[in-house]
Amino acid sequence: MNKLLINSGVLCAAILGLTSYVGAAPVYLNNTNISVAVGSGTSPGSFNNTFSGGNTIEKVIDAPSATATEFHNQNTHIWFTADNIGGGLELLFDFGQEYDINTLHFWNYTSESYDVDNINFTFFNSSNTQVGTLGVQPALGSSPGILAQDIVLAAPLNVQFVTAFLTGDNRQVDFQNLGFTAEVSTPRPNPVPEPGLVSLLALGLLGMLVGGRSRLL
Ligand SMILES: [Ca+2]
Numbered sequence: 316m317n318k319l320l321i322n323s324g325v326l327c328a329a330i331l332g333l334t335s336y337v338g339a340a341p342v343y344l345n346n347t348n349i350s351v352a353v354g355s356g357t358s359p360g361s362f363n364n365t366f367s368g369g370n371t372i373e374k375v376i377d378a379p380s381a382t383a384t385e386f387h388n389q390n391t392h393i394w395f396t397a398d399n400i401g402g403g404l405e406l407l408f409d410f411g412q413e414y415d416i417n418t419l420h421f422w423n424y425t426s427e428s429y430d431v432d433n434i435n436f437t438f439f440n441s442s443n444t445q446v447g448t449l450g451v452q453p454a455l456g457s458s459p460g461i462l463a464q465d466i467v468l469a470a471p472l473n474v475q476f477v478t479a480f481l482t483g484d485n486r487q488v489d490f491q492n493l494g495f496t497a498e499v500s501t502p503r504p505n506p507v508p509e510p511g512l513v514s515l516l517a518l519g520l521l522g523m524l525v526g527g528r529s530r531l532l
Pocket residue numbers: 374375376377378385390391392491492
């Protein structure tokens with residue numbers, strides 16, 4: 316076989332190896348891959364029947380997908396009533412690793428009398444360094460089947476921990492789920508090619524030069 320052809324093959328293989336590094340696919344984060352807890356920043360108030368019947372705060376992240384429909388009942392929703400205006404519920408999310416958030420999903424209650432009116436988010440990376448904040452005034456939930464409102468975000472990146480403070484203008488905080496679609500963060504800056512690949516590429520280039528010269532001779 317022609318030496319130039321062989322060396323071109325080696326070169327192509329090396330280039331393919333370098334360019335095969337691609338970002339991870341977006342995933343919906345729920346109770347199968349993240350955790351949620353009630354934060355100590357929660358105001359004095361009542362959880363009403365949120366925890367009755369053995370239910371836990373995991374009800375916040377139990378939607379199977381971002382497009383899931385949820386119906387309002389004692390086993391699906393969270394209902395917190397703050398003692399004072401301005402008081403609210405604090406939730407702490409732990410993603411287990413850093414993600415770049417693409418979309419925020421929120422399944423709100425269906426009427427103004429109990430729905431969530433404002434959410435203040437604070438985002439932190441794996442070192443617990445703050446990487447962003449966001450204020451959201453969510454829409455009312457659809458009825459009777461409650462679908463998520465999707466809020467597309469260009470950032471934040473490299474998020475592992477999220478704090479969300481949810482309030483209602485009338486002290487009521489009632490909703491079904493809070494979710495995120497995100498991609499596992501890639502190391503930044505872009506990773507350096509492995510030494511083996513660099514050597515292979517150099518070898519391919521050298522081979523092409525030698526091969527080209529021998530054809531000229
Ligand atoms: Ca739920």
